[in-house]
Amino acid sequence: MIDYSETRDRHPVAVELSQAAVSFGRGERAVAALQETSLKIAEGEFLALVGPSGCGKSTILKLASGLLQPSSGAVIVGGKEVSAKALRIGMAFQNPTLLPWLTIERNVMLPLKIVRPFRSQYRSKKNTEYRDRVHTLLADVGLQRFANHYPWQLSGGMLQRANLCRALVHEPSLLLLDEPFGALDQFTREELWATMQSLWMKRKPTVLLVTHDLKEAGFLASRICVMSARPGRIIDDSTVDFARPRTVPMTFEPEFTALNQRLRELIIDARTDVAEEA
Numbered sequence: 001m002i003d004y005s006e007t008r009d010r011h012p013v014a015v016e017l018s019q020a021a022v023s024f025g026r027g028e029r030a031v032a033a034l035q036e037t038s039l040k041i042a043e044g045e046f047l048a049l050v051g052p053s054g055c056g057k058s059t060i061l062k063l064a065s066g067l068l069q070p071s072s073g074a075v076i077v078g079g080k081e082v083s084a085k086a087l088r089i090g091m092a093f094q095n096p097t098l099l100p101w102l103t104i105e106r107n108v109m110l111p112l113k114i115v116r117p118f119r120s121q122y123r124s125k126k127n128t129e130y131r132d133r134v135h136t137l138l139a140d141v142g143l144q145r146f147a148n149h150y151p152w153q154l155s156g157g158m159l160q161r162a163n164l165c166r167a168l169v170h171e172p173s174l175l176l177l178d179e180p181f182g183a184l185d186q187f188t189r190e191e192l193w194a195t196m197q198s199l200w201m202k203r204k205p206t207v208l209l210v211t212h213d214l215k216e217a218g219f220l221a222s223r224i225c226v227m228s229a230r231p232g233r234i235i236d237d238s239t240v241d242f243a244r245p246r247t248v249p250m251t252f253e254p255e256f257t258a259l260n261q262r263l264r265e266l267i268i269d270a271r272t273d274v275a276e277e278a
């Protein structure tokens, strides 16, 4: 059997936040969005970040993407301090942002048209190698028959599958997911967890997933960090070593529900602390 357990020490660090803090605005109007936070994510790790609304989860994603600079501290991705230009990242958000005038195939291929080093060969490879690459991904998520459809012809779950393909097509070393399954119904969401899991098991990108679905975090992640309410900081960091591939029935087993319950209490405590201060 293949061992999919991953230790933090054995693998190189993909993302590191070192005392990174973020505040918006200046002087009296300054809003602290993220307290000094230190976090190391190993290459190939699947990290879920959970916490109450407004605690700074998306802020951490934006730091890792290089779209946002920390107000103090440092963010190091792939051994370098981040700047948006240097990184090859993939991103997916709650609403799939596919372009309505392009087919699913062309939507998924879009990063290859834009991102280095792929873009220089886009013209010569778009009907051969790049097309094959897109079709392999679409087949992995069960969308092979929909390559020539337009986004409006697909359901929400199918759109999010295509969106994940687009986030992965340029082989990003880092995949940033911000509540990507949040808008889907329960059954579709569970199907997408399985899809996401097999994409990860096959390609092993480093994943940083923001979610407030604890079951989702437990199903997908190899490690879960819990954040306190605003201004956020990480208050718990646990390894999740349930065997893979995980299945929905596993989420009803005692070990899984115990993890869920423990995380739930942490988040509830973090929320009441804030309510009492207010």
Ligand SMILES: Nc1ncnc2c1ncn2[C@@H]1O[C@H](COP(=O)(O)OP(=O)(O)O)[C@@H](O)[C@H]1O
Pocket (backbone or CB within 6 Å): 024, 025, 031, 032, 033, 034, 052, 053, 054, 055, 056, 057, 058, 059, 060, 230
């Ligand atoms: N551009 C901004 N200007 C001012 N405040 C912001 C800005 N972006 C986020 N914030 C605040 O920072 C906090 C953290 O935001 P965010 O990271 O989006 O939280 P969440 O954990 O819900 O993803 C929130 O309280 C939010 O209101």
Ligand SMILES: [Mg+2]
Pocket (backbone or CB within 6 Å): 057, 058, 059, 178
């Ligand atoms: Mg958010």
